[in-house]
Each structure stands twice: as C-alpha cells, then as structure tokens.
Amino acid sequence: MRLHLRRWMFRRRTEEKPVRNPHPCQHPQRPNPEAEMKSFKILGLLLSYPTAELQQDMDDLIAVIRRENILPTKLEKQLITFMEQLAKRNLLTAQEDYVSLFDRGRGNSLYLFEHIHGESRDRGQAMVDLIDHYREKGLALNARELPDYLPLFLEFLSICAPSEAQETLGEVVHIIAAIGAKLKKRDSGYSVVFEALARLTDARIDEEFVRQALIEEAARDDSLEALDKEWDEAPAFDGIGDSACNTCAAAQPLEFGATQQSTGQLNRSGQ
Numbered sequence: 449m450r451l452h453l454r455r456w457m458f459r460r461r462t463e464e465k466p467v468r469n470p471h472p473c474q475h476p477q478r479p480n481p482e483a484e485m486k487s488f489k490i491l492g493l494l495l496s497y498p499t500a501e502l503q504q505d506m507d508d509l510i511a512v513i514r515r516e517n518i519l520p521t522k523l524e525k526q527l528i529t530f531m532e533q534l535a536k537r538n539l540l541t542a543q544e545d546y547v548s549l550f551d552r553g554r555g556n557s558l559y560l561f562e563h564i565h566g567e568s569r570d571r572g573q574a575m576v577d578l579i580d581h582y583r584e585k586g587l588a589l590n591a592r593e594l595p596d597y598l599p600l601f602l603e604f605l606s607i608c609a610p611s612e613a614q615e616t617l618g619e620v621v622h623i624i625a626a627i628g629a630k631l632k633k634r635d636s637g638y639s640v641v642f643e644a645l646a647r648l649t650d651a652r653i654d655e656e657f658v659r660q661a662l663i664e665e666a667a668r669d670d671s672l673e674a675l676d677k678e679w680d681e682a683p684a685f686d687g688i689g690d691s692a693c694n695t696c697a698a699a700q701p702l703e704f705g706a707t708q709q710s711t712g713q714l715n716r717s718g719q
Contacts, residue, residue: 485606485613487516488648492602494531494641495550495558498542506535519644527644530637549636555665556627561596563623571596602645618651625653626661633662 490509493502510528513519519527534542550556557563561571561578578595582588582604589595601620605613617624628642646653 485516485518485610486512487518488602488606488613491641491645492599492606494534495602495638496599498534498537498539498546500539503535503537503539506531519647523640523644523647526640530640533637545636549631549634549638555630555661558598559594559596560598560601560620560623563626614649615651617645618649621646621649621651622654622657626658629658629662630665633665 490512493509496502510531513524513528513531517524550558554562561574564571564574575595579589582595585604585607587604587607589600593600595601605617608616624642624645628639628646631639631642
C-alpha cells in the first residue's frame with residue numbers, strides 16, 4: 449500500500465535515495481532491519497489534522513501497524529482501538545477536538561522546537577539545521593511547512609534505519625512523554641499515540657520533567673483572553689521553507705535539549 453501524504457507531509461525526491469546506516473540495529477520483531485518503519489509515518493498521520501481521507505484510509509493504516517508489529521501487544525490493541533474510533537467519529541467533532549487539544553494553548557504544541565527555544569531567535573537557526581538533516585535523506589519541504597512539526601519529524605524517522613530513528617526519537621522523548629501525560633489526564637484518546645512513540649525508543653524518560661509539565665498544565669490559563677495575550681508576541685522567524693537551505697551553513701547535530709520553555713502554537717491555516 450502506498451501512503452498518500454500530500455498537503456501535510458513532505459515529499460521525497462524520487463531522484464534521491466535516503467542514506468542508510470550500514471549497521472542498523474537488529475529489532476527482534478523486524479526481520480528486515482533495512483525496511484522503512486511505516487509505523488512512524490502512520491503515527492504522524494494520526495497526529496495531523498483529521499480529514500475524511502484519513503478516516504477512509506484507516507483500515508489500511510491499521511493493517512500496516514499490525515504487519516510491522518513493533519509495539520507491545522496490549523499497546524498495539526489500544527492504538528488500533530483509537531484508530532477505529534477516530535475513523536468512525538463525526539469529522540467536524542474530531543476536528544474541533546483536535547484544535548482544542550493542540551491549537552488552543554501552548555502546552556500541547558506539536559512544534560518540537562517551541563518546547564525548547566520558545567519564540568527565541570535560536571529556534572529559527574534550529575529550523576535551518578533540521579532542514580539540512582532532511583535534505584541529507586532526500587526530503588524537501590515547501591515554503592509553508594515547518595520542519596519541527598511532529599508529524600513531519602515522524603515522516604523523517606520513517607525512512608531512517610531503525611537504530612537511527614530510535615536514537616533520534618530519544619532526543620525528544622521527554623517532550624513526547626510530557627504531552628502524552630497531559631493528554632492522558634484529560635482522558636484524550638490521543639494519549640495512546642504519544643505512549644506508542646515513547647515505547648519506540650530505548651531512551652529513558654525524565655519523570656521529573658513530566659511531573660513539572662503536569663504542574664504547569666494545571667496552572668495554565670486557556671481562556672480566550674489569555675490566548676490573545678500569549679500570541680501577541682511576534683514570531684522569531686518568517687517562512688523558513690526549503691529555499692532557506694540555499695544560504696544556510698552545514699547542518700549541525702540535532703540538539704533538542706531537555707529544558708522546556710514557554711511554547712507557542714503556530715496557526716495551521718490551510719490544512
């Protein structure tokens with residue numbers, strides 16, 4: 449099955465092939481360690497704005513999750529249950545819930561660097577560096593796509609060797625675990641997606657970081673007045689699409705860090 453990821457996913461250049469790690473780790477449930485891990489891509493789709501197309505394709509996506517079999521049995525069943533429920537939900541209701549969870553307030557932002565750099569200028573340079581990493585794998589973004597958007601980041605991991613994907617995911621697992629814990633406290637089905645992601649890396653989760661995130665979430669003001677004030681701050685960069693790479697320096701190692709700062713969700717208009 450070919451996954452169609454237009455609109456919210458970036459496109460692989462057909463003339464380029466991803467650079468593979470010649471010595472990927474041997475995953476006990478993956479007979480071919482060089483194979484792409486489409487489960488990362490699917491988890492990214494589940495964290496994208498719900499569409500009728502996503503609902504219609506859900507059976508095929510579930511089949512891939514079952515075939516790759518990279519999650520513990522109980523967690524896989526929970527994830528599939530969430531996917532089945534999402535496919536059956538009223539689309540407008542699903543979209544409203546998504547906006548409420550991920551677009552209203554900064555605590556659950558799906559833009560990774562917001563949790564690290566906030567709206568500082570450092571975030572803009574980090575974007576450029578991450579774009580370079582994507583280009584090394586033959587991936588290109590259009591001018592409207594931001595590289596730290598979690599579904600895009602998971603698409604990138606899906607074409608990395610398993611060992612590389614697991615290690616890179618581990619650099620942001622503290623953010624993923626914190627968002628998942630907050631969603632679980634809200635009884636949101638989306639929490640199982642973050643739990644699945646956290647299980648796909650061997651990196652240790654900083655429980656104190658997660659605990660502090662829950663404390664901050666409890667004190668957060670998500671009123672419309674507070675949100676308006678929060679978003680008055682000007683963005684630290686403007687449209688850092690693929691064209692920015694023409695003038696950027698060589699890519700630096702990914703440095704996601706482990707210190708959460710005040711975050712800001714960008715408007716996902718046009719999705």
